[in-house]
Amino acid sequence: MAQNNLKKINILLADDHHLVRDGIKSLLLKYNDFNVVGESGNGVEAMEILKATEEPIDLVLADINMPEMNGLELCKQINEHHPKTKVIMLSMLDHEKYVSQALQAGAKGYLLKSVNEEELIFSIKQVMYNSFYVCAELAYKLLSKSLMGVRIGVSQNQQVKVDFSSREIEILELIADGYTNLEIAEKLFTSKRTVEGHRLQMISKTGVRNTAALIKYCLIQGVLKANLPD
Structure with missing residues (x-):
């Protein structure tokens, strides 16, 4: 029987909530595609793990709000010192400014912590194939807001000129x-x-x-x- 030679995706979890890390880890380990190689409670610990790990880490799943070094700063550091490692932000923050900041910091994906298992797995694979991914809930919210702005702009630009006596x-x-x-x-x-x-x-x-x-x-x-x- 032929052996599966596909390389597993090595993942580092960076979140200051231990229960969150445990939940994500147990979910990922259900799949043969993934290997959770480390966990950290802040960006400083994550960088230390990245430096110390002999086998390259392919992906970091990072929260934005963490002590000592937050997820955005961690993302910048990873892009500077470990450019082959991709970062997906996994956060409760759903405002577009955080998505923009994550993009500027070099993140390849942005997920809300409300995503289901299927979307989490899909997003990791998408990002590993060099695609940027924003979770469906957030993408819908951003698109709706953008379309609302367009409608308002069109409405203002199409005002009919009023005749005055x-x-x-x-x-x-x-x-x-x-x-x-x-x-x-x-x-x-x-x-x-x-x-x-x-x-x-x-x-x-x-x-x-x-x-x-x-x-x-x-x-x-x-x-x-x-x-x-x-």
Whole structure:
């Protein structure tokens, strides 16, 4: 019978929670593909293991929050001193800034600790095949946020230009110059209530939230001209 000559993936676990390391280790050892060669509670210990281990370590599964040296600094150190060793961040932190920081530090993957066994195994193999991997839950969250930003941007860029009457423009110009409703009414020989009605009507037309936003909108749309000092 032919012997399986496929090399196992040597993995180092770096997490300051002993129970977390035990759980990951017991999970990985169920598979013939993996060999857990070491465990550390912080980045300093992890670097010492990397230096001392004779057989090369292929992958480090590291938490971000660790004492003495955190996962991001550990990742930088690994990329500098052990460039052939890949790093996957395994964290509870799901904000995009941590994913960005991990990428900048040289990580090849980012997983939330809520991932299931199947995705953890898949991610390790993906990263070992020179692919970057972000867990599905986090990828979905980041994509949803990105698409929301696109929709907001499209909505803002596609605002329909509103037509104002000559009286509304007069009132707009006086509002922009800092006049109150009463002062505008006196200047235009009308009532304060009429001025306020025009103001509310313009806010309704443009769909903005308040008078300041109305002025900003009209400046952007060219309805009002900015009065700059000479």
